[in-house]
Amino acid sequence: MDAIILQILNGLDKGSAYALIALGLTLIFGTLGVVNFAHGALFMIGAFCAVTLSRILTLSHVVVDSTKTDFLGRPLEVQVPYVYDIFGEATGAAIIDWAVPLSILFAIPVMLMVGVAMERGLIKYFYKRPHADQILVTFGLAIVLQEIIKYFYGANPIPTPAPSAFTGSFDFGAILGFDPNTIIYPYWRLVYFAFAAVIIGAVFAFLQFTTFGMVVRAGMADRETVGLLGINIDRRFTIMFGLAAAVAGLAGVMYTPINSPNYHMGMDFLVLSFVVVVVGGMGSLPGAVLAGFLLGILESFASMREVIDLIPGINQVIIYLVAIVILLTRPRGLLGRKGVMED
Amino acid sequence: MFGLDKKDTMLLLLVAALTALAPFLLNPFPEGSAMAQFNAGYPDLMQRFVIFGIFAIGFNILFGLTGYLSFGHAAFLGVGSYAAVWMFKLLSMNVLPAIVLAVVMSGIFALLIGYVSLRRSGIYFSILTLAFAQMMFALAYSVLTPITGGETGLQLALDDPRILDGAVAANGNIPVPGLFGMEMRDSVQLELGAWVFTFNFGYYFSALVMLISFYIAIRIFRSPFGMMLRAIKANQQRLNYTGLNTRPYTLAAFVISGMYAGLAGALMASMDPLAGAERMFWTASGEVVLMTILGGVGTLIGPILGAGAIKYMENIxxxxxxxxxxxxxxxxxxxxxxxxxxxxxxxxxxxxxxxxGIIFMLVVIFLPGGLVEGGQRIARLFKSKKTDRSAPKPQIEPGE
Known part of the structure; x- marks a missing residue:
């Protein structure tokens, strides 16, 4: 029993990342009808927003500390971040420690801008072209973005730690009445799950309860009629693209402490996220979220030692296997709407 | 000639001449000069030109004719490579049995994967093939290590059985792949003044195989079967409504193009007897898509041009x-x-x-027909200028 709970918990954080990326993909597909292969790159750019901010915050200048000496007897040279000068040492240290959560504030405008620029600059010319062209051009864009990041940040993963308040682990077992230390779960993963839940909730609330969201939903159902009613639906869809980019970016920002960002993380997640979207049902937002968590949890179950002993290699292929079975038995996906991409 | 019309024969002869003279054409700059780095006439690179040419020709039979965009074609290349290396390990260093087994194995894999994937079309087909290829990559990398060599890749060893020609060559080393006594790495060098031209047996063997595959591709393009595939690309629904089952045709195209990929994989293993899982990774599948697009989808010569262009640029x-x-x-x-x-x-x-990436985006955005369309546009530009000069008065077009 405790093993099962542990696997479910383990699946949640990866599932959250899948769900967030798949949500963005589905938003773009549902509104603009574009298959965006560069969405993984947006996830990666978000992660590198966190890296950038923590680099900016730790920009420092050299101060000579005359009270201490180094091993050669010279006065010690200390690197002092500028943040210390501005906010004082205690607050400055706290700010640097909280660089990753602070990056959220930094990433939202950046990602919105990147998303809108991408839609206005490239994607809008591809609405009328076949899906194959859309796949190909966004695939090319993904390569370009990832190489630019590689040029500026290098090819190695860059460790970006979580705030020290979240470095420990949380003992679930003790709460649920199991032996202590049987079900432990890192705090940051818990934070990630909560964060994902908030973002997903916010996106759904935005679509469900605001006028803007209502118009967007109407546009998803019948773009032409909404346009005929005198609403500038294209502009709203552009904003939705920016929003989807921001969702992917935030998923990336918060994922950095779990997995050190490197330039190909976007591609790694992209393939899986597409599978998630297909399993959930093309164009269905709840489907994307559900499938994201489902596949994340399935993946973590498949990597249990007992399961691997039974079927070797299952942890590597389980997601693809599920996708194949779903596509062949229920082509519409778990919660897919009728008539969306059914050819 | 060979059942081709005049235009296609010319094309085939042109490609044959280009490949035969490639050691000269690709080495225009004298050895040691500042421009010598632009020379591409060395065996390793020329082999890659023709091998990826075969891969792209095969991919074009599927994508160019039926419009089905497979994102997992590298899987068949990998299968071909593994099969060929196993043949070298078990039977003989002669490349022919290796190529035969590779083509058969990749054909079988293509049949299985195609049978499942082709039940869907459009983006679903792309994702299904991608999923299959990623699955095969993951398995080759981990669980199937006894068959595939895992991370290190599959390599020849001194204690392999090699039933037909013995495990060890006369000099005590691992033997190299060859064809009835000729080794793939055999080269003849010709020095003409400052120029050095290398003629490599492996290259000419691969080039011959490519010409044969190119000929078969032309025949497929011009056959009723090819017409049917084009009809599927144009409007599959209408074909279905006329009571025609399109799936056998698409499946045949898929298997053929999978076999081409396996052939390319076998040749790759013949030039350098080693196979690794990274050949099946999805970026490798993306690469062949790039080649075909860059050259020109659905054209005969396009994939070869695209493969050559990308491999040349990559190297240089x-x-x-x-x-x-x-x-x-x-x-x-x-x-x-x-x-x-x-x-x-x-x-x-x-x-x-x-x-x-930038070239690729530019091609998809501005030149969806690839290099071939670019060439046609330039040709048209020149033609229209000429006609302008010769016929200044506007001509009246007859109504249709």
Whole structure:
């Protein structure tokens, strides 16, 4: 029993990342009808927003500390971040420690801008072209973005730690009445799950309860009629693209402490996220979220030692296997709407 | 000739002449000169040109004719490579049985994967093939290590059985792949003044195989079967409504193009007897898509051009470093020189993929027909100019 709970918990954080990326993909597909292969790159750019901010915050200048000496007897040279000068040492240290959560504030405008620029600059010319062209051009864009990041940040993963308040682990077992230390779960993963839940909730609330969201939903159902009613639906869809980019970016920002960002993380997640979207049902937002968590949890179950002993290699292929079975038995996906991409 | 019409025969002969003379054509600059780095006439690179040419020709039979975009074609290349290396290990270093087994194995895999994937079309088909290829990659990398060699790849060893020709060559080393006594790495060098031309047996063997595959591709393009595939691309629904089952045709196209990929994989293993899982990774599948698009989807010569262009640029651009750049721009004033070098630097050397991505995007955006369409446009430009000059008066077009 405790093993099962542990696997479910383990699946949640990866599932959250899948769900967030798949949500963005589905938003773009549902509104603009574009298959965006560069969405993984947006996830990666978000992660590198966190890296950038923590680099900016730790920009420092050299101060000579005359009270201490180094091993050669010279006065010690200390690197002092500028943040210390501005906010004082205690607050400055706290700010640097909280660089990753602070990056959220930094990433939202950046990602919105990147998303809108991408839609206005490239994607809008591809609405009328076949899906194959859309796949190909966004695939090319993904390569370009990832190489630019590689040029500026290098090819190695860059460790970006979580705030020290979240470095420990949380003992679930003790709460649920199991032996202590049987079900432990890192705090940051818990934070990630909560964060994902908030973002997903916010996106759904935005679509469900605001006028803007209502118009967007109407546009998803019948773009032409909404346009005929005198609403500038294209502009709203552009904003939705920016929003989807921001969702992917935030998923990336918060994922950095779990997995050190490197330039190909976007591609790694992209393939899986597409599978998630297909399993959930093309164009269905709840489907994307559900499938994201489902596949994340399935993946973590498949990597249990007992399961691997039974079927070797299952942890590597389980997601693809599920996708194949779903596509062949229920082509519409778990919660897919009728008539969306059914050819 | 060979059942081709005049235009296709010309095309085939042109390709044959180009491949036969490639050691000369690709080596236009004298050895040791500043431009020698643009030479591509060395065996390793020329082999890659023709091998990826075969891969792209096969991919084009599927994507160019039926419009089904497979994102997992590298899987068949990998299967072909593994099969060929196993044949080298078990039977003989002769490449023919290796090629036969590779083509058969990749055909079987293509049949299985195609049977499942082709039940869906459009983006679902792309994702299904991608999923299958990723699955095969993951398995080859981990669980199937006894068969595939896992991370290190599948290599020849001294204690392999090699039933037909013994495990060890006369000199005590591992034997190299060959064809009835001729080794794939055999080369003849011809020195003409400052130029050095290399004629490699492996290259000419691969080139011959490519010409045969190219000929078969032309026959497929011109056959009723090819027409049917084009009809599927144009309007599959209408075909279905006329009571025609399209799936056998698409499946046949898929299997054929999978076999082409397996053939390319076998040749790759014949030139360098080693196979690794990274050949099946999805970026490798993306690469062949790029080649076909860059050359021209659905055209005969396009995939070969695209494969050549991409492999050439990959090799040449990744060799350029900042010193070479400095020597190029040396004639400029110092400040301008440094500025230009810093501007160009991200795109060369390790930045090759950036250049590739940009070229790819530009081609998809502005030239969906690839290099072939580009050539046609330029030709039309010249033609229309000529007609303008010869016929200044506007001609009245007869109504249709």
């Amino acid at each position: 651009i990744s060799k350029i470093n900042s010193d070479i750049l400095h020597s190029w721009f040396a004639f400029l004033p110092d400040g301008l020189e440094d500025l230009l070098v810093t501007l160009v630097y991200p795109f060369i050397g390790k930045g090759w993929h950036l250049t590739l």
